[in-house]
Amino acid sequence: MASTLLKLVDETIPDIYLQQITKDDATEQYVNWLNDPMVNRYLETRFMVQTLTSVSAFIDNINVNPNEHLFTIRLSATGQHIGNIKLGAVNGHHGYGDISLFIGEKSCWGKGYASQAIKLISQYGLKQLGLRKLCAGAYEPNIGSTNAFLKAGFIHDGVLKAHYLVDGSTCDRVQVCLFSED
Template sequence: MKNQKTFHRFIQGARVFLREVRQSDVNETYYQWLNDPEINRYLETRFVHRSLDNISEYVKIMDAKEDEPFFAICLNDNQEHIGNIKLGPINCHHRNADVSLFIGKKELWGQGYAAEAIALVTEFAFKKLNLNKLKAGCYAMNLASAKAFIKCGYQQEGLLRGQVIVDAQDMDVILLGMRAVDFWNSK
């Protein structure tokens, strides 16, 4: 997996494309997403107040990582950055990786953009990177996220009971996964 950067500059989909997150993406809109309690309610990033400086530093760090492709989800029609999706860290020994994402533009929630981004990064992971397994987790109340992964062929593989605290209540985490063999058998 040496220098994956050559592989993941651009992934085209029907309504969105994925490209690397850039410093030029670090703007007031991105800042608002990461500090909006409704958007980050189910994200671990909610525990740290985000500033333009620490967002910029995070993008810089992620850009240097070869084992964690970090993509901006952008609309085809106007190139607008609407969220992010990350693959990794990639475990080269076991050929697996995590998938995590968010759609920052709330007006687009529930319209299938997350599922399209998941499908694109899943295809990339299995076809281009030859991974064997992808996994994801989501808070149990975040049913939209679970449905997006299931729509893309992921299966619920487990449940971590009382794993996280949200609004002073413990909440389960749904574990989802897809194996390469299942991906190829669905084609």
């Protein structure tokens, strides 16, 4: 089965590659990331305790949906799974898709891997899927996420005021986008 997995690589991005997720990627480590308050602070998964069963079911549901594309983020040197990135809710009628990601391996935070993963998934969405626009959003305090998208060539697309609740207070959603012409 491994030989049929979609793998996204680019020689200009030597540190990481993306690989289509499988049920084999549903590990205790992955579950622990999703349940870690430092990792999941700005993830919607934080509202439910995650288990191997829930993660496996999520992977199954994603992999049968042609409008969802979920990849593991892996270090090129070792193949270590350090996080995930998704191009999902692809809307073929309007030609756009939404990107979301997380780096679960905290030792890999701040090394530029998120921006590299965003570049790879963007190439896939724009070139292979033929989308015209990619979108993403982040909780306003999650400056690292917004900066990763900006570093990958995205531009500010707007702000949804008081969109989220964090620790009992509202915060904005910062939206970014990338067009195929960019």
